[in-house]
Amino acid sequence: MNKNLRPLLVSAGGMLAALALWQVTATGPMAGGPLPSAAATFVQLAGLVANEAFWAALAETLVISLAGLTSAAVVGVVTGVLIGSFEPVRYATLAVLEFLKPIPPIVILPLVVLIFGPTTQMSWFLVFFGCVLPIIMQTVSGVHDADPVTLDTARSYGLGRTEILARVTLPSAMPFIGTAMRVAAPAALVITVVAGLLGGGPGLGLSIYQAQAAGDYPVLYAYVVVLGVLGLSFQGASRLAERRLLHWHASYREVLPA
Amino acid sequence: MNRKLTNWALGVGTPFLLVAAWWMFSENSTNTFFPPLGMILERFQALWLFEHFESDVMLSLRNLVVGYALATVIGVGLGFVTALMPVARWALDPLIHFLRGIPPVALVPIFISLIGFGIEMRLVSITLAAMFPTLIATVDGIRSVDSTLKDVSSVYRLTRAEKLAQVYLPAAGPQIASGMQVSLQVAFVVMIASEMLGSSQGIGAMTLLAQQSFMTSDMWAGILLLGVIGFGANLVFEVIKNKVLAWYVGSKRLARS
Amino acid sequence: MKLQEKPVTVNNAAAVPPRLEVTALSKTYGSGPSAKCVIEDLTFTIGTGEVVCIVGPSGVGKTTLLKCLAGLQPATSGTAAIDGRTIAGPPAEMALVFQDYSRSLMPWLTVRKNVRLPLRHLRLPEAELNQRINTALEAVGLAHAANQYPWQLSGGMQQRVAIARALAYRPEILIMDEPFASVDAQTRFELEDLCLKIREDFGMTILVVTHDIDEAVYLSDRVVVLGAKPARVLDVVDIDLPAPRDQISTRALPEFAEQRTMVLSMIRKPA
Numbered sequence: 001m002n003k004n005l006r007p008l009l010v011s012a013g014g015m016l017a018a019l020a021l022w023q024v025t026a027t028g029p030m031a032g033g034p035l036p037s038a039a040a041t042f043v044q045l046a047g048l049v050a051n052e053a054f055w056a057a058l059a060e061t062l063v064i065s066l067a068g069l070t071s072a073a074v075v076g077v078v079t080g081v082l083i084g085s086f087e088p089v090r091y092a093t094l095a096v097l098e099f100l101k102p103i104p105p106i107v108i109l110p111l112v113v114l115i116f117g118p119t120t121q122m123s124w125f126l127v128f129f130g131c132v133l134p135i136i137m138q139t140v141s142g143v144h145d146a147d148p149v150t151l152d153t154a155r156s157y158g159l160g161r162t163e164i165l166a167r168v169t170l171p172s173a174m175p176f177i178g179t180a181m182r183v184a185a186p187a188a189l190v191i192t193v194v195a196g197l198l199g200g201g202p203g204l205g206l207s208i209y210q211a212q213a214a215g216d217y218p219v220l221y222a223y224v225v226v227l228g229v230l231g232l233s234f235q236g237a238s239r240l241a242e243r244r245l246l247h248w249h250a251s252y253r254e255v256l257p258a
Numbered sequence: 259m260n261r262k263l264t265n266w267a268l269g270v271g272t273p274f275l276l277v278a279a280w281w282m283f284s285e286n287s288t289n290t291f292f293p294p295l296g297m298i299l300e301r302f303q304a305l306w307l308f309e310h311f312e313s314d315v316m317l318s319l320r321n322l323v324v325g326y327a328l329a330t331v332i333g334v335g336l337g338f339v340t341a342l343m344p345v346a347r348w349a350l351d352p353l354i355h356f357l358r359g360i361p362p363v364a365l366v367p368i369f370i371s372l373i374g375f376g377i378e379m380r381l382v383s384i385t386l387a388a389m390f391p392t393l394i395a396t397v398d399g400i401r402s403v404d405s406t407l408k409d410v411s412s413v414y415r416l417t418r419a420e421k422l423a424q425v426y427l428p429a430a431g432p433q434i435a436s437g438m439q440v441s442l443q444v445a446f447v448v449m450i451a452s453e454m455l456g457s458s459q460g461i462g463a464m465t466l467l468a469q470q471s472f473m474t475s476d477m478w479a480g481i482l483l484l485g486v487i488g489f490g491a492n493l494v495f496e497v498i499k500n501k502v503l504a505w506y507v508g509s510k511r512l513a514r515s
Numbered sequence: 516m517k518l519q520e521k522p523v524t525v526n527n528a529a530a531v532p533p534r535l536e537v538t539a540l541s542k543t544y545g546s547g548p549s550a551k552c553v554i555e556d557l558t559f560t561i562g563t564g565e566v567v568c569i570v571g572p573s574g575v576g577k578t579t580l581l582k583c584l585a586g587l588q589p590a591t592s593g594t595a596a597i598d599g600r601t602i603a604g605p606p607a608e609m610a611l612v613f614q615d616y617s618r619s620l621m622p623w624l625t626v627r628k629n630v631r632l633p634l635r636h637l638r639l640p641e642a643e644l645n646q647r648i649n650t651a652l653e654a655v656g657l658a659h660a661a662n663q664y665p666w667q668l669s670g671g672m673q674q675r676v677a678i679a680r681a682l683a684y685r686p687e688i689l690i691m692d693e694p695f696a697s698v699d700a701q702t703r704f705e706l707e708d709l710c711l712k713i714r715e716d717f718g719m720t721i722l723v724v725t726h727d728i729d730e731a732v733y734l735s736d737r738v739v740v741l742g743a744k745p746a747r748v749l750d751v752v753d754i755d756l757p758a759p760r761d762q763i764s765t766r767a768l769p770e771f772a773e774q775r776t777m778v779l780s781m782i783r784k785p786a
Contacts, residue, residue: 007348014349034371091265092272099273102492104447106363107484109454110469110477115291190361194447197363198454198466205364212367220371224364231359406618412604413585413611414633414684424632428623505623509666 036218044222054207058226061192061203064120065234068127069181069188076132077177080139081165084173090140097137105130105191109199118200123192126199130191131184138180142173178242185238189231204230293475302479310464315483318449318460321377322491325384326445330438333389337396337434338422347397358394362387362444363451375456383452388445395437399430432506435499442495446488461487533560534720535584535688539593542579553579555745556593561737566714566721568731571741572782577724578614580746581692584722585611597688610686614693616673620665620680626652627661630680651683654716655709671702675709682713688720689713695730704762707734711760728782732775733760740781749781
C-alpha cells in the first residue's frame with residue numbers, strides 16, 4: 001500500500017514544486033516583468049470561468065474543431081474508399097498525396113485568410129484541410145489492406161459491389177480510419193488555435209492573441225492553461241473512443257501503421 | 259508487366275499533369291487570389307533565390323535546423339533520465355503530459371512575452387515545442403525495452419555506458435524515430451508561426467506580409483517555398499531514418515511476408 | 516521418503532570439487548498473505564567440468580532459479596555460491612543462454628556484432644577478439660552467417676548465435692535455460708551434441724534447465740529432479756552412461772531407458 005502511494009506522492013510533489021518554482025521566480029527575480037505569478041494566473045483562470053465571453057470562445061473553438069473534423073472524416077473516408085477501390089486512381093494520386101501530406105495547414109494559412117477573411121469559415125476550412133489528407137491516406141491503406149481471400153470469397157458468393165464494400169472493405173479499413181481519427185482529433189484543436197492566433201479566426205486562439213497584444217500576461221497564461229487541459233481531453237477522448245469502438249477488431253492496432 | 263508500367267506512368271505523370279493544368283488554367287487569370295503560375299514562379303525566383311535568400315530563407319532554415327537539433331538532443335537526453343530514474347519519472351510525468359497537451363503554437367506568445375521578438379525567441383519556441391514528442395516517445399521506447407535484453411546486458415556485465423548506448427538507445431530507436439518525425443513537423447509549424455507572429459524576417463513573416471499587402475504572387479511564392487521545405491525536410495528525415503533503422507525496416511518487412 | 520534424505524552428490528562431490536553450490540535456496544514473491552513461494556529450500560552442487568541438468572514440470576520455477584544463480588534476482592533466503600563466494604550480482608565467470616532466442620539477441624546487430632557485444636568491455640587486443648569470435652562462430656557452425664542479422668536466420672540458427680555469444684565470452688560456467696525448447700527435433704539433436712562438444716573443447720561447467728527428460732539423461736553427468744510447486748529437490752540422479760555420447764547408440768542403451776524411466780517416475784509421482 002505504502003509502495004503504491006509513493007509514486008503518487010512524488011508526482012504531487014513534482015507538480016507542487018513546479019508551481020512553487022513558477023511562483024518564486026515570478027515574484028522574486030522576475031518580479032514586475034512579463035512573467036505573471038502562478039497565483040495571479042489562477043486568479044485570472046477563476047475570473048475566466050466566471051466570464052461569459054470565455055465560454056463563448058471555448059464553444060466556438062469546440063464547434064470549429066468538431067465541424068472541421070467531422071467534415072474531414074466524411075469527405076476523407078468517401079474519397080479514400082474511392083481512391084482505394086480503383087488501382088489506377090490509387091497510383092495516380094499516390095505521389096500527389098505523399099507530397100501534400102507533410103505540409104502542415106499553417107503553410108496555406110495566408111491564402112485561406114486572404115480568401116475567407118478572419119472568419120469561422122476560414123478556421124473551419126483550415127481544420128478540414130489539415131485533417132482530411134491523413135484520413136484519406138489511411139483509408140486508402142485500409143481499403144488496400146483488405147484480405148484478398150475474403151474479397152474473393154465474397155465475390156464467389158455473388159455479393160454485389162456495394163455489399164462487398166459495406167461488409168468486407170469498410171470493416172477491414174476501420175482500424176486504419178480509427179487510427180487516423182485518433183491522430184486527427186487533437187490536430188483539429190491545434191489547427192483551430194493556430195487559425196485563431198495567426199489568422200484571427202474566432203475562438204481561444206484569438207483570445208490568446210488579444211491577451212498577448214494587450215500585454216495582459218496573467219490572462220495569456222490562464223488561456224494557455226485552459227488549452228493544455230483542453231488538449232489533454234481531446235487526446236484522452238479520442239484514444240478512449242478508438243479503444244471503445246474498435247476493441248472488437250482483430251487487427252486493432254495501437255501504433256500508427258507507417 | 260504492362261499494368262505495372264501503366265501504374266508507374268500514372269504515378270509519375272499525374273503530378274506533372276496537375277502542374278501543367280495549373281499553368282494553363284491560371285495563365286490568363288485575373289483573379290486576385292489565383293495569379294498565373296508563371297508569375298508566381300517568377301516571384302519565387304526573384305524573392306527566394308536572390309533578394310531574400312541570405313536574409314530570410316537561410317535565417318528560417320537555420321532556426322529550424324538548430325532548434326530541431328536542440329529539441330532532439332534535449333528530448334532524448336531528458337527522456338533517458340525520466341525513463342530510467344523512477345523518482346524523476348514520477349515527479350516529471352504529470353508535468354510533461356500537461357505541457358504536451360498545450361498546442362505548440364500557443365507557446366509562442368508566451369515566449370514573445372518573455373524574450374521578445376528576436377531570433378532567440380524563435381529558437382526557444384521551436385526547441386521547447388518540438389522537444390515534447392521526442393521526449394515522450396523516448397520515455398515510452400525505453401520503458402518498453404524487452405526485459406530479456408536487459409537481463410542479457412546484466413549477465414554479460416555490460417558497463418552502464420554500454421547498456422545506454424548499445425542496448426537501450428537502439429532498442430528504443432524505432433519509437434524515438436517516430437517521435438522525432440512528429441517533432442520535425444512541430445518544429446516546422448512553430449518556425450512559421452514564430453515568424454508570422456513576431457517578426458518581420460523569415461519566410462513565414464515575408465509570406466504573411468505579402469498577404470497583408472495583397473501581393474498575391476509573392477504570397478503564393480512563399481507558400482510554395484514553405485511547402486517544398488516541409489516536404490523536403492520530411493523526405494530527408496525518411497531517408498536518414500531508413501538508413502539508420504535499416505535493421506528495423508528489414509525485420510518488419512520479413513515478418514510481414 | 517528415503518530417496519530424499521540421502522545426502523545428495525556424495526559420490527561426485529568426492530571426485531570433483533564443487534564449483535557451484537546452492538544451499539537452502541528459497542525465493543518468495545510478494546509478502547504477507549499474497550506471498551507466492553516459488554522455490555523452497557533447494558540444495559545441490561555442481562562440480563567443475565560437469566554437465567548437470569535440472570528437470571521438473573513446467574511452471575515449477577526453473578527460470579526463477581536460474582535468475583537467482585545468474586545474480587539477476589536476489590534469493591529470499593539461502594545462498595548460491597561459486598567457489599564459496601556468494602553470488603550477489605552477475606558473476607564474471609558465468610554466461611547465460613536464454614530460452615527465448617528471438618528476444619535475447621539484439622536485432623540491430625549482425626551476428627558477428629552480437630557475439631562481439633559482451634567482449635567490448637574486456638578490452639582484449641583486436642587479434643584475440645577476432646580470434647575468439649571466429650572460434651565461437653565456427654564452433655556453432657555459423658561462420659558463414661557472421662554478417663547477417665539474427666532475424667534473417669532460422670530459430671535454430673538464432674539459438675546457435677546466442678550460444679556462440681556465450682562461448683566467445685569464455686565463461687567457466689555456462690547456464691542454459693531450456694535452450695532447445697523451441698527448435699525442431701533435428702536441430703535439437705545437433706544443439707545437444709554441440710553442448711557436449713563445448714564441454715570437451717572448452718572445459719566448461721554446464722548447467723541446463725529442461726523439461727525434456729530424454730534430453731536431460733542424454734546430456735548430463737547428473738540430473739537434479741525438481742518437484743512441483745513450490746520447487747524443491749526430489750532427488751539427484753547420477754547418470755552413468757559411457758562417453759562419448761551419441762544420439763543413436765547412447766539412446767539405444769538399456770541403461771539409458773532405465774535412467775530415464777527412473778527420472779520420469781520420480782516426476783510423475785504425486786508429491
